[in-house]
Amino acid sequence: MKPIRAALVGVGAMNRIVAGLLPEKGVEIVGAVGRSKAGQDLGEVLELGHRLGISVTTDAGAMYASARPDIALVATSSFMTGQYAVLADCARHGVNAITIGEELLHPWHTAPERTRELDALARRHGVTLAGGGFQDFFLVHQLAGMLGTMNRLDRLSGQQTFNVDDYGAEVARDQQVGAGVADFARWRQSDERPPGFGLPILAAIAAASDLTVTGTGFEIRPEVAERATPCRSLGITVGPGDLIGFTTVDTVTTEEGPVLVMELSGRIYQPGETDRFAWTASGDPDVRVVNPGVDTLRTTCTQMVNRIPDVINAAPGFVGPAGLPPLRYRARPFAEYLLERPRLAVN
Numbered sequence: 001m002k003p004i005r006a007a008l009v010g011v012g013a014m015n016r017i018v019a020g021l022l023p024e025k026g027v028e029i030v031g032a033v034g035r036s037k038a039g040q041d042l043g044e045v046l047e048l049g050h051r052l053g054i055s056v057t058t059d060a061g062a063m064y065a066s067a068r069p070d071i072a073l074v075a076t077s078s079f080m081t082g083q084y085a086v087l088a089d090c091a092r093h094g095v096n097a098i099t100i101g102e103e104l105l106h107p108w109h110t111a112p113e114r115t116r117e118l119d120a121l122a123r124r125h126g127v128t129l130a131g132g133g134f135q136d137f138f139l140v141h142q143l144a145g146m147l148g149t150m151n152r153l154d155r156l157s158g159q160q161t162f163n164v165d166d167y168g169a170e171v172a173r174d175q176q177v178g179a180g181v182a183d184f185a186r187w188r189q190s191d192e193r194p195p196g197f198g199l200p201i202l203a204a205i206a207a208a209s210d211l212t213v214t215g216t217g218f219e220i221r222p223e224v225a226e227r228a229t230p231c232r233s234l235g236i237t238v239g240p241g242d243l244i245g246f247t248t249v250d251t252v253t254t255e256e257g258p259v260l261v262m263e264l265s266g267r268i269y270q271p272g273e274t275d276r277f278a279w280t281a282s283g284d285p286d287v288r289v290v291n292p293g294v295d296t297l298r299t300t301c302t303q304m305v306n307r308i309p310d311v312i313n314a315a316p317g318f319v320g321p322a323g324l325p326p327l328r329y330r331a332r333p334f335a336e337y338l339l340e341r342p343r344l345a346v347n
């Protein structure tokens, strides 16, 4: 049985972990796309301690045409603005893709037109483009499953934190680390500000629960350094009074009645601070999940990797976790989980 062939798109913190997971699953890395690391050997860029004989390229299209990957594993940026061209390129070259870009988890509400375009492009070329990452099980499938234990849901409410410095520079830039409060206030009001990470999560939970979104709300507040705070990923020290991140509160109302709310704080932690993950569903009966001990970083990457067979097997189009089966543990090489029937493009 031939191994699955994968390309890494983005050669930063997340895909470094992903690259270490793939060999155990019988998945071969056949190409890599980067920006500033272009021309370097992938093994050296990912600090694997050995060369891989794969040169990081900026020309994704040429690499797809020559290396013919079955799937691209995309860990570049968070929002549709940065991801559209990357995913469209995959589709046009007949390459399936899974991305951990936060908006791409369920972008139908924040970027409906672009999502429809990607969906149509994927169908036309007979591939699947998927959103995934940490949210896949821990937020979408776990919480939707929890709601499935209830007789009546009135309100789902979650509080989560993450340490910006567990990730690469992309996340620190997203969270406005180092900005002054006045700059942040301007950015908050401007068209440049992308959607928060919370709405795609709540919309995905709604989709997985057959709830129809009728309205959304959004608040954002700065998290400010009380003392000089180093940011490892940006290589800077944030001065007192400047931003170490921000907190958002997203709200979704639904036609069926339940209200979904998520407070998400992404900031540089102070020593001793740990992740918060607490979700409460009120109704009949009340139910709650508190899960402070999850290795967010590694489970982001394991979930992207473990989705490989599901994405290749899925019908063509754009899909998020709500449209995929629950994740399964898979002990055998992933090629053994591929369905044999040919996938047909829808139009």
Ligand SMILES: NC(=O)c1ccc[n+]([C@@H]2O[C@H](COP(=O)([O-])OP(=O)(O)OC[C@H]3O[C@@H](n4cnc5c(N)ncnc54)[C@H](OP(=O)(O)O)[C@@H]3O)[C@@H](O)[C@H]2O)c1
Pocket (backbone or CB within 6 Å): 009, 010, 011, 012, 013, 014, 015, 033, 034, 035, 036, 037, 075, 076, 077, 078, 079, 082, 086, 100, 101, 102, 132, 133, 134, 135, 167, 168, 169, 170, 171, 174, 300
């Ligand atoms: N959903 C989740 O669970 C989850 C969890 C963690 C992270 N994320 C997201 O995943 C993304 C990657 O995170 P990370 O920590 O790995 O970030 P990172 O360390 O900053 O790495 C990002 C990499 O992507 C490259 N890149 C950016 N845009 C590109 C493009 N258009 N074409 C090719 N390469 C491009 C960057 O190149 P340069 O080195 O030249 O900048 C860098 O190598 C972030 O947006 C983050 O928010 C999602």
